[in-house]
Amino acid sequence: PTMVNGKLVALKVIRLQEEEGTPFTAIREASLLKGLKHSNIVLLHDIIHTKETLTLVFEYVHTDLCQYMDRHPGGLHPDNLKLFLYQLLRGLSYIHQRYILHRDLKPQNLLISDTGELKLADFGLARAKSVPSHTYSNEVVTLWYRPPDVLLGSTDYSTCLDMWGVGCIFIEMIQGVAAFPGMKDIQDQLERIFLVLGTPCEDTWPGVHSLPHFKPDSFTVYSSKKLRQAWNKLGYVDHAEELASRFLQCFPKNRLSAQAALQHEYFSQLPPRLWEISDINCTLPMPNDRYFPDTWSKTQTRLL
Template identity: 40%
Template sequence: MDAVEKANADRQKSWIKDRKVGEGAYAVVYQGREASTGRKVAIKKIKVGQFKDGLDMSAIREVKYLRELKHQNVIELLDVFSSKTNLNLVLEFLDSDLEMIIKDRSLVFLPADIKSWMAMTFRGLEFCHRNWILHRDLKPNNLLIASDGQLKIADFGLAREYADPGYKMTCQVITRWYRPPELLFGSRYYSSAVDIWSVGCIFAELMLRIPYLPGESDMDQLKTIFRALGTPTEEDWPGHTKLPDYIPVGQFPKTPLRDLFTAASADTLNLLSKCLIFEPRKRINAKEALFHPYFFALPYPSHPSKLPKCATQVERPLEEVDGNVEIASTAKARNNILKRKLSSPSEKGRSIARRLDFTKQTPGS
């Protein structure tokens, strides 16, 4: 055994796998612990043998970027070791994710709670973008929640560097419901604005407690976006009709965000609207977002330790690149709910948003 093999074997002995908590086509996630201290960890075993050309590019990217990114709102990579035909990533253990919290109907969100989750998301994302890394798959179940309430951005399998603005990138990234219109129209040249659109969708989902723009196909996704935000004109978004996959998808009037988010403050709606601007160059960036008046108005963000938490962790499978956990019928049902809300400003349609009163300060804020 040479020195490299011995070092790898020693690292492998440092970590013990206890139980499987998730599995996808290319990876299995275990809850484990450090042999010497008993500290809980997550061990992501990537099945290298699944790939004809060796190691999957997403695994290489995940290791590369997580080694570079050290921030309290980005998941920490603790170690890497190989075993047989598998590559194992040892990550800090996190109790749940934002999707689980959103779906837990026993939890009540205060406006200050949503503000706290958004602040941590923007902080982690600003750090990624400052280091020229696009995440390209932000969604609630890739925002993990630690036992102390800290939110951490995870799953960098689709991440990539973007320092060269003239370099072509694939448009087949970001889970559909959180994918911006420029990617749906086939843009191969894009920026950190794609991640900001995803954050805007997550922001809306935290208020609605259901996905904001749940399209059933790429074409339906565009219709869902335009139904909610209006069909863009050349004045709104210069040049979008020249994008590679542009196709007219119908004319929809612009609906004020206030019609759906009836309980939100003016600052809330302003920040949300700046995340969901069609013209990518006009979208707010993560650094600007952190200085937005929304974060400095009452109520102030909840301390992470005071945020709502799931009572128990539910096992969930790893998702594919563009796979949604919801089955088609559930996605269709949610889409229909949203369509009704956007087309009919009835009391019933507004009831979910009204649960959050952004105009009143909560006790102890």
């Protein structure tokens, strides 16, 4: 962090190569972020362009969800989990309505302020989606959070790409471990997904056989399981298993949108005033909405 005009800011400095000009991803990130004003999206204060560097001046946010979960192992307090997911969906709903995909959702790219405010960051791979039929590079999103359609070589994706990542992050916040921590390669990553959700076929996923990397004989045939069989803590949080299952759909068009997810029963107990906040107002802190110490109760009752 650096002090500018008495404010802590984070500087992202991109060195420019004389012969290359300004890196395209940096320009893309800057132009997209300049137009986004929302409390759940990191604020870009300024862009400083010199001959040698492009510097993006961001608001400073002291930690990210990855570090936060490292400090609170074993899964987050159910109330914090709900507030974090609510804010993540709020930020995504805002960008998706503007035809922008994030494309690299993972805990490291979700910043957490000391009051529990969550902000989407690192839009380096994001791009405006003006025409649904665009084909995009499939080399995006860290493998663990990458949806099966992208792993299988699909480049024809829309906002449902980000919703798979939401499901993975939701489960990681509940369970305290990554949902699909592949160890080797794309094949291994897909096997881990199919082990839980079932190996897809044309009946469950129309068009899967025509994806570039889909070879029916190369995958073990698994039948789908209940999510709590893979992640037992989903059974402790009311409505969590059902919501997670709406995000973790192999067939992209079946994934719940960010906007629809905010209406899910899982959020029915949130304080009503949280729904009345405008885009640019801070979501937290509010009286009684401060987040809780993150330790799972030993006597947590199982919700069946």
